[in-house]
Amino acid sequence: MKLFSQIESMGHEQVVYCSDKESGLKAIIAIHNTTLGPALGGTRLLPYEKEDEALNDVLRLSRGMTYKAACAGLALGGGKAVIIADPNQKSEAMFRSYGRFVESLNGRYITAEDMNTNVANMDYIRLETRYVTGVSAGFGGSGDPSIMTAKGVLYGIEASIKYRIGKNDLQGVKIAVQGIGAVGKHLCKMLHEKGAKLFITDIDDNKLKQAHSLYNATIVTEAELYSLDVDVYAPCARGSILNSSTIGRLKAKVVAGCANNQLEDEEKHAKNLKDNKILYAPDYVINAGGLINVANELTGYNLEKVESEVARIANTLESIFIEADKLSLTTQEAAKRFAEKRIQSVANLKIMSSFNHSAIGNIIK
Numbered sequence: 001m002k003l004f005s006q007i008e009s010m011g012h013e014q015v016v017y018c019s020d021k022e023s024g025l026k027a028i029i030a031i032h033n034t035t036l037g038p039a040l041g042g043t044r045l046l047p048y049e050k051e052d053e054a055l056n057d058v059l060r061l062s063r064g065m066t067y068k069a070a071c072a073g074l075a076l077g078g079g080k081a082v083i084i085a086d087p088n089q090k091s092e093a094m095f096r097s098y099g100r101f102v103e104s105l106n107g108r109y110i111t112a113e114d115m116n117t118n119v120a121n122m123d124y125i126r127l128e129t130r131y132v133t134g135v136s137a138g139f140g141g142s143g144d145p146s147i148m149t150a151k152g153v154l155y156g157i158e159a160s161i162k163y164r165i166g167k168n169d170l171q172g173v174k175i176a177v178q179g180i181g182a183v184g185k186h187l188c189k190m191l192h193e194k195g196a197k198l199f200i201t202d203i204d205d206n207k208l209k210q211a212h213s214l215y216n217a218t219i220v221t222e223a224e225l226y227s228l229d230v231d232v233y234a235p236c237a238r239g240s241i242l243n244s245s246t247i248g249r250l251k252a253k254v255v256a257g258c259a260n261n262q263l264e265d266e267e268k269h270a271k272n273l274k275d276n277k278i279l280y281a282p283d284y285v286i287n288a289g290g291l292i293n294v295a296n297e298l299t300g301y302n303l304e305k306v307e308s309e310v311a312r313i314a315n316t317l318e319s320i321f322i323e324a325d326k327l328s329l330t331t332q333e334a335a336k337r338f339a340e341k342r343i344q345s346v347a348n349l350k351i352m353s354s355f356n357h358s359a360i361g362n363i364i365k
Ligand code: NAD
Pocket: 115, 145, 146, 147, 149, 178, 179, 180, 181, 182, 183, 184, 201, 202, 203, 204, 207, 222, 236, 237, 238, 239, 258, 259, 260, 287, 288, 290, 291
């Protein structure tokens, strides 16, 4: 019964376990909230050591997607899925099997790529279901969403710098980027083109060497990165990176990056950042560019429309910063209120019944 109490306390609607011995598929799909529309969120593939770990991840990530879609102004709810597997085990059969489970939900959940899943994997899923985005152009898709995520983060960094230090451009602004992966590499390019001075760290030396030569970025160790005297710290690798051991070391005035679930403890660590006068751009607001990109595949992809929706991330962040200051809240609390207000406004809509065969009849005998 622990499972039900956990689902209930986090407010999920449905959790689906998917198992297929033939293909080796072990997946969990979590639908958190569909008030604003069907739940859209990526499929993460990791060799989780414990099933509980996979469950916690999918429950937390899917809830984050509800807030992300709500803040991004999308008519979508929040969902996410995890496949418990080593990346070497990936196969056509595994993704097609998974696609059949997604199809069985009849559009209540729509998937996309996430950690260790890519456009080619989404194309396999597309063979079994329409409810997948981030597919290749051959399937009418827009491909890898990372570039739009990076664009949103760039706009978010600009908005944060303007709000926190009153500077209207990034010329000479010092930015520490942690993780030069799919999003981080695009972000470094964009920041470099805007004249920012970059400091970078990654566990992959090749990525560092490349970014160093392309963007004149200074390579630092992870330990050095936290205490650098920079304007912005951009976490673009893993989650829970804002915690009791890192926050006290930060000299940055702004934390703004793409990583999901950056705060190890949402309340406590958001408060620590606020107390240290560090402006935190809530992760699910600033990193919504990829979601906006894939969501647009559902209505007919139009790059111009996507660009303008991604640019609005800056305005949303500014409203959240203003509201947080006005009400003495952390920016995390202000973002949550922003999302919950929109969800509640739709949840409050009048229910209007229409003709329904199964509901007609006299039940009073
Ligand atoms: P990725 O796997 O391509 O890149 C992550 C990078 O971080 C890799 O280069 C990896 O070597 C590096 N890394 C891992 N551990 C590290 C450490 N301890 N220190 C420094 N570097 C480390 O992933 P990505 O798609 O770029 O996503 C990065 C983050 O952003 C993830 O948290 C992801 O969930 C989130 N995110 C991504 C997207 C997207 O469109 N790809 C959208 C929203 C959120």
